[in-house]
Amino acid sequence: MDLFELMMKRRSVRNFEDRPVPSDVVDRLLDVANNAPSGGNIQPLSIVVVQEPEARVELAEMVGGQPWVKNAPVSMVFCIDFYRVKKWASMFDVEFLGERALSLFLIAYADLMCAAQNVVVLAESEGLGSVYVGTIQSSVSHAREFFGMPDYVLPLMVLSLGYPKSVPKTIPKLATDVVVHRERYRVPSDDEISAAFESKYGDITDDVDAYLKRAYIEVVEADRQGDRGRVENAKERMNKLDIKSNAEFLFNLRYPQRLMVGMNSRLIASMRKAGFDFPGVGRVSAPGAPPSEASGTSP
Amino acid sequence: MDLFELMMKRRSVRNFEDRPVPSDVVDRLLDVANNAPSGGNIQPLSIVVVQEPEARVELAEMVGGQPWVKNAPVSMVFCIDFYRVKKWASMFDVEFLGERALSLFLIAYADLMCAAQNVVVLAESEGLGSVYVGTIQSSVSHAREFFGMPDYVLPLMVLSLGYPKSVPKTIPKLATDVVVHRERYRVPSDDEISAAFESKYGDITDDVDAYLKRAYIEVVEADRQGDRGRVENAKERMNKLDIKSNAEFLFNLRYPQRLMVGMNSRLIASMRKAGFDFPGVGRVSAPGAPPSEASGTSP
Numbered sequence A, B: 001m002d003l004f005e006l007m008m009k010r011r012s013v014r015n016f017e018d019r020p021v022p023s024d025v026v027d028r029l030l031d032v033a034n035n036a037p038s039g040g041n042i043q044p045l046s047i048v049v050v051q052e053p054e055a056r057v058e059l060a061e062m063v064g065g066q067p068w069v070k071n072a073p074v075s076m077v078f079c080i081d082f083y084r085v086k087k088w089a090s091m092f093d094v095e096f097l098g099e100r101a102l103s104l105f106l107i108a109y110a111d112l113m114c115a116a117q118n119v120v121v122l123a124e125s126e127g128l129g130s131v132y133v134g135t136i137q138s139s140v141s142h143a144r145e146f147f148g149m150p151d152y153v154l155p156l157m158v159l160s161l162g163y164p165k166s167v168p169k170t171i172p173k174l175a176t177d178v179v180v181h182r183e184r185y186r187v188p189s190d191d192e193i194s195a196a197f198e199s200k201y202g203d204i205t206d207d208v209d210a211y212l213k214r215a216y217i218e219v220v221e222a223d224r225q226g227d228r229g230r231v232e233n234a235k236e237r238m239n240k241l242d243i244k245s246n247a248e249f250l251f252n253l254r255y256p257q258r259l260m261v262g263m264n265s266r267l268i269a270s271m272r273k274a275g276f277d278f279p280g281v282g283r284v285s286a287p288g289a290p291p292s293e294a295s296g297t298s299p
Helices: A003-009 A023-034 A053-062 A067-071 A083-091 A102-125 A134-138 A140-147 A190-201 A208-215 A217-224 A230-240 A246-254 A257-262 A264-273 B003-009 B023-034 B053-062 B067-071 B083-091 B102-125 B134-138 B140-147 B190-201 B208-215 B217-224 B230-240 B246-254 B257-262 B264-273
Strands: A045-050 A074-081 A129-133 A153-162 A180-182 B045-050 B074-081 B129-133 B153-162 B180-182
Touching: A003 A102, A003 B023, A003 B102, A023 A045, A023 A074, A023 A102, A023 B003, A023 B180, A045 A053, A045 A102, A053 A067, A053 A074, A053 A140, A067 A153, A067 A217, A074 A083, A074 A102, A083 B190, A083 B246, A102 A129, A102 A153, A102 B003, A102 B102, A102 B134, A102 B264, A129 A134, A134 A140, A134 A153, A134 A264, A134 B102, A140 A153, A140 A264, A180 B023, A190 A246, A190 B083, A208 A217, A208 A230, A217 A230, A230 A246, A246 B083, A257 A264, A264 B102, B003 B102, B023 B045, B023 B074, B023 B102, B045 B053, B045 B102, B053 B067, B053 B074, B053 B140, B067 B153, B067 B217, B074 B083, B074 B102, B102 B129, B102 B153, B129 B134, B134 B140, B134 B153, B134 B264, B140 B153, B140 B264, B190 B246, B208 B217, B208 B230, B217 B230, B230 B246, B257 B264
Parallel strands: A045 B180, A180 B045
Antiparallel strands: A045 A074, A074 A153, A129 A153, B045 B074, B074 B153, B129 B153
């Protein structure tokens, strides 16, 4: 299969065969992760490879009890790692302040995702499936403690990999021309937006089981993989919340928005605990007011 | 070339032939961007494709005068786009609050980088070169205005592409086993850290021109591409700052750390202007103190 087709066919896989990934394959995946683009080639990145059964169980817990993380023969925990580079800089009496500079944080996180996506693509070409698990971001402190991470190391993304037992047929993507703009951003009309999402998500009311299989494959797979009751629970919540649209399903049930806003403080507390704190961020109380002066020289 | 080799050989290219990229190639790149993994498959992403000469000049300015952004036949501006999804949700009287939930912001930024890295890899296989340009993050408001972006759209990464005129031999990557940890994070010793970076960066004092070509290819390329004086300026600053180590070069000269910390407020102000504001972030003045209660329901 050529690379274009491979990328177009890739879907997140959550159902893995109980078959180890040969170590030379794992090593190649790690090599392309390490060779991914890195801002300024500073490589402020660490990857913890998790294969031992007990650690897989623990990692699955950390990410909210996702059974495929336990069942995948390999998971990789991608971390921003400023520990190594700060230490190195300090040997020459130089300050590296990535844990205080938002731009360095964002570039490091971009590095991390370049590395992870290289793994996704190469894994696919090796016949493996993979799934990103971002919910490690709600257990940063737990993960740091379990894996023994020093200050300035932040685990921010998990990628679980294995040979697929099945590849789901999921919700299709938006048409490319909805996402792509030529030369300037073209603000879409309400009708265009509505049509784009309608054609992506389809009708919600037809058949609840079929809908969940398409739109909430996580609960269907969790149910199948021993974490029973998830589908029934989702159906109950659909009734209770009177879910009648895809938008309600997504943002009231699946990703409850106010709950997610409320989780900010937890993530920030974990980051502070790891030594990350960005001067000049959030010092303004009234929205729209000019930001306070940051420490350091202004550009 | 197989995919592994392609990924291992890829280097950022900043010197492009004056040759257009065929539109079917551009379209394939955009298709794989659009088909990249997306958290919850929500696709809160827009890509502005820039090919017109005047817009290329303007974009090059925005990112700090990088001539390869002007010279590349195609650049793509990757944006978090919560406008579309908020609008859609509002049609069903549902709130989407990605602009207030840090986790949704971080997952959307991860989506954006998955899309961009798919482009990097497919481009490479099509004989194209590419370079990420993250400095758009210091011109977010300018970029939003120029491209006509509505609220809740944040341009955060540029990828410039074209047929390579030359591929630089750059600083090698750290050895994979420095970046990779098995089962648990292994805190490296000072000696290991020092050896890892020494073998990556090599000696600084040998030959300044050769050093800059290896370690600061941006100024060498900018010099070559008409933005003269960059190399001389870098040499002068090396003398003035008395740069004697790779760490000093990187973090005193190339990425001046205190300056970068001072840029936080500018990025945050741009984000606020676009409607992004995260309750619970930065409301704590004393480091280490518990975070204040966020609005919304706690998890």
